[in-house]
Amino acid sequence: MTIPALRRYARALTRDAETADDLVQDTLVRALRSEHLFHGGDIRSWLYTILTNLNRNRLRSLARRPTLTVLGDDDAPDMAGPEAGSRDIERALASLVDDQRAALLLVVLEGLTYREVAEVQGVPIGTVMSRLARARAQIRAFLDGERPALRRVK
């Protein structure tokens, strides 16, 4: 019951099914190495912590190798309907700073409390709150910017 939730979080975090499952696999392998077994507390939070950190490392190493960075296929034509909505949210999430995206997803998709997210990200609750606020403002601005393109299709 934890693994499907980890896959969901990873999918939203990376927006790529293969990359997401790679992350989950790395998370589980790391968790199974027993030297990492003893941080105590809630095991779910702990797995989210490992996954969040692994993803941060992944993005850092991608940044060091810019040629390997996978960009969204922005050339694809805009579509109307629910498909367009889900592509919009995907691209809006992609436009976020990594830590803001993780904070938002942990709260709204994974249902973690602010306190738990603070633990996962290793920051004070105030930082979680500001990441959340920035993420929401950015998504809103992004979607507002996208809207004219959709109207054109209508």
Added chain:
Amino acid sequence: MSERPLPVTEEELHAYVDGELPAERHSAVEAWLASHQDDAARVAAWRAQIEAIRARYGATATEPVPARLDLDRLMRRGRSWRTIAAAAAFAAFVFGGAAGWIVRGATGVGPSGFETFTLDAIDAHKLYAVEVRHPVEVPGSEADHLVQWLSKRVGYDLRAPDLKRLGLKLVGGRLLPGPTGAAAFFMYENTTGERFTIYSARSNGPDTAMRYNVSGKCSAFYWVDGDVAYVVSGQAEREELSKVAAAAYEQFDPRTAHKGNS
């Protein structure tokens, strides 16, 4: 006092949307939203975002989990049978979805091996960690002799883990009575004089993954490997103590002891 409610902050709006607002502020926030259209529009937009995110990714959790994420398979690739034992306990929690997996007596062992053993070790820690002049019988400067002597007395190969990476110096060690015979006791110290101790003795308990126990200001990490139990005690925060325990664990593991890392 006036009737005017306290103004609502942006943080409260987020907390409202995320179900983290204290109940007593609900009506204030709702009244605020009724009279502040901009904020009401923001809240509506945030809720729409939440719905869109859930609509887009929620279904991932209901897809069948691919074979490569199967815990059994991953476990079989583990380093050793002991890792597998630890992993099995871990898997039980993952599948059981239990929170707070490290609790006293969690596995129904009761106040037996685990409890008494760690409490013995914590008592020894409390007794000797405060000792200024005679904290140990053999000083860390004679580490080789200390390890040889204690190994002989406890009846298995010991080593005094090298914890320099964590800023800890070996103060030394001593021999103590253990639950079934002799126990070895190592003491470490950081530059501020904070002390950590490692207690090891034969144990007839089953192998366990790392466990955590608290007694007053002291806490301890405990594990059993084969027929030997180890307890790492200190007064530090759990996070810090866990690092010491992790480093000790790694070095007591004969498979990784001689490598720089694993």
